[in-house]
Amino acid sequence: TYGLLAMWGYMDQAEGLEKAVANFLKGQALDSTSAEYYMSFVGREFWGEWHFQEAYTHIRQALTVNPFHTDALEAMTELLLANGYFAEAQTYIGEALRVDPLSANHHYTRANLYYYQQKYAVALQHVTRALEMDPSLALAQELRLQCHIHLGDRETVEALLAERPSEGGTLPRLLFACLHETPPDLAAEDIAAWTESVRHKAGLVPYILFLLANHPDHTEAAMDLLRELITMRRGQVMNYRYEPFLAPLRARPDFAALHVSPLQLPGEASAFDRVTDSSPDPKELAAQKARLLAEVEERHAYLDPQLSLRSLAEAIDIHPNKLSFLINDQFGQNFNEFINQYRLTHFKTLALDPENRHLTLLGLAFESGFNSKTVFNTFFKKQEGMTPRAWLKRQGE
Known part of the structure; x- marks a missing residue:
């Protein structure tokens, strides 16, 4: 938990990782044969360090001990998603839902899989189910908003933003304009303030990054910010390779080199290699x-x-x-x-x-x-x- 809080910017990164490691060492001393023991490695390797192959090994070990461990099933889903193995990820989240069909988070994770495949209407069906079970699930609320932005549904976007006035709607509205209307003029001081905010303050969705990526005048700034957030191992951009809002950046020659820790499943080529050409002919x-x-x-x-x-x-x-x-x-x-x-x-x-x-x-x-x-x-x-x-x-x- 401490590692996740640190990686998502909800507490000081150094403090969060220090506490996560301390608890990890305690867990090692308790029971080295339990699924929880292997999962204790995953928080650090997957969310903390983005070492995908090592995380995969430990999740597999946890599932060998307990094939019905829902945290391990969901972690495997998220790991496969981050590396583009969508079909394999569907298998694991399907099993998690079979074990616990009333988990709002499992339904959200399934919605996320469809979102990253740009199947927004299907994603909305599953995110609606998640919110029916837990209306306060913030990640699901944001995913619903993102889907409607992609679909160009201005009326629904405005209605959703009206439900969360304290969180502000400036950046989502500007992003909508970039995608479906005319890219707005962005003041340099505003960009600087928004960028500084995403560096140091918690936020579930890096809207400023998505705005810059879709604005024809600011793609270089978007690459710089994305590179910085990846270096910080921020959870909000772990799935950057398949984030639909980052599509304008993905074919750039320098995009593929942003982070190199690919997950290689037995007998499979890297999923990212299947969709990315780092040097267009x-x-x-x-x-x-x-x-x-x-x-x-x-x-x-x-x-x-x-x-x-x-x-x-x-x-x-x-x-x-x-x-x-x-x-x-x-x-x-x-x-x-x-x-x-x-x-x-x-x-x-x-x-x-x-x-x-x-x-x-x-x-x-x-x-x-x-x-x-x-x-x-x-x-x-x-x-x-x-x-x-x-x-x-x-x-x-």
Whole structure:
């Protein structure tokens, strides 16, 4: 417990680790044949030091002693998740739920597995179950908010933020804008204050890191902060390799080198190696770019209001992380900026067509692929410096 508190920033790191080691030594002296004995290594190796292979060995030993040890089953789930073995992780959390189906934390952990696979609707089903069992489970509350941010559900995001006024909603709202609207201007002093806060104060979700990672002007700052938090072994970023909010960073050549302690299961290649290419090939990038432009410009993928990074990636047969990198590297934009630029051009064509005079501007925006009045108006004004109606009036002058 002390180790977890230290790694998540809820107590001084040196003090927490010192107390954790002291209790670990006491546990060793009590019973070296119990599952708890082997689990006492895990807190230090897994959460404290990120030594995944050693932690795996001790969790397996604990489960050999007691195959129904729910803490060990959940720890194995989290360890496998951190290393991208999602199918294997599902097996362990499924067993934990079979042993204890009323554990809110087990349902949260299963939701987390779906979240890291970007299956947000399914994740919400399980996180809802967790919150039904324990409405105060803070990690589940945050996961629910994160899912709705990814889904672009502004109304629900605002409702959830209204339920937690003491925790503030500035950073989640700015993150939402980066993902689904127009990246906001961020003052240097605000970034400095938010970054300092995440370094020294407890917080379940590092929203400032996610905001910087998704802002086209601040990806370098995001990498610096992520590197620092990894060095500190902060629990909030243990799953950084598969965090959907960090997708814009994942294809960078320096991302794979951030932390090297891969978990190797018997007979398996490293799961991270299966999705990460640390040195994108120029010819491959050119081919990917050609497929992207064909899908967007020739097949007009941008007209689909439900188009997402994941669905577009599937259409052109590329991993979503690599698509995010491709758009950022080749066009200097994030996914939403890239797609909305095409939608804006299409809207202008429709708006200037005399045959469409009987249609509202919002109706034309929806026909162009925009799925929200707010997103359309915000993006239009950001690009043109005026409202859609003012722009149309100027075209007729």
